[in-house]
Amino acid sequence: xxxxxxxxxxxxxxxxxxxxxxxxxxxxxxxxxxxxxxxxxxxxxxxxxxxxxxxxxxxxxxxxxxxxxxxxxxxxxxxxxxxxxxxxxxxxxxxxxxxxxxxxxxxxxxxx
Amino acid sequence: xxxxxxxxxxxxxxxxxxxxxxxxxxxxxxxxxxxxxxxxxxxxxxxxxxxxxxxxxxxxxxxxxxxxxxxxxxxxxxxxxxxxxxxxxxxxxxxxxxxxxxxxxxxxxxxxxxx
Numbered sequence: 001x002x003x004x005x006x007x008x009x010x011x012x013x014x015x016x017x018x019x020x021x022x023x024x025x026x027x028x029x030x031x032x033x034x035x036x037x038x039x040x041x042x043x044x045x046x047x048x049x050x051x052x053x054x055x056x057x058x059x060x061x062x063x064x065x066x067x068x069x070x071x072x073x074x075x076x077x078x079x080x081x082x083x084x085x086x087x088x089x090x091x092x093x094x095x096x097x098x099x100x101x102x103x104x105x106x107x108x109x110x111x112x
Numbered sequence: 113x114x115x116x117x118x119x120x121x122x123x124x125x126x127x128x129x130x131x132x133x134x135x136x137x138x139x140x141x142x143x144x145x146x147x148x149x150x151x152x153x154x155x156x157x158x159x160x161x162x163x164x165x166x167x168x169x170x171x172x173x174x175x176x177x178x179x180x181x182x183x184x185x186x187x188x189x190x191x192x193x194x195x196x197x198x199x200x201x202x203x204x205x206x207x208x209x210x211x212x213x214x215x216x217x218x219x220x221x222x223x224x225x226x227x
Contacts, residue, residue: 004154006154034215034216036218042220042221043115043116043203043218043219043220043221044155044203044205044216044218045218046215046216046217049215088154088155090216098143098145098160098167098168098207099157099168100145100157100216101157102147102154102155102156103154104152104153104154105152105153105154
């Protein structure tokens with residue numbers, strides 16, 4: 001059973017400072033990773049998808065994947081107060097790409 | 113292009129009452145998912161469909177929960193005899209094609225409170 005854990009649970013940064021979020025997973029065959037953002041009382045929006053080791057950048061959002069260490073991270077460059085939200089890591093494996101397992105989320109607050 | 117639409121936005125029930133949630137996925141998406149998201153937790157998969165067929169409902173509490181997608185488009189999730197532990201946001205998502213590792217697109221969810 002895939003386990004996905006995120007850290008920290010909450011994070012406060014000042015506007016313009018880099019924000020870094022972490023996600024660890026338990027299934028070494030996982031090959032499909034996405035970061036979603038969830039604003040209060042709204043659905044999830046996908047920020048970046050990554051499928052192989054290394055780095056993937058989408059605007060101010062960069063994901064880093066290291067499958068040997070069972071770790072994927074998200075870095076937000078120049079965060080704005082509007083980036084304040086819950087960030088969710090989503091993982092699935094090659095054996096079942098449609099069974100997506102989410103972490104518990106990191107609540108990010110960006111102070112002006 | 114319209115996104116995933118869910119209704120109602122909110123529901124408040126007494127224990128023992130029944131409730132239904134409705135989802136209209138993105139047009140052309142063959143795969144539809146229902147997730148349960150308790151407060152301060154990540155979404156947890158309940159069931160997913162390809163067209164009208166259930167692919168996996170192993171996490172659906174079958175004694176009180178049921179889900180259908182009769183024509184392979186819209187879907188309904190129903191809770192019979194709701195319990196306080198069912199309090200959560202129920203999210204519907206769709207993706208283009210089963211097995212293709214496509215992005216999931218989510219609706220805004222239905223926030224359920226069971227008193």
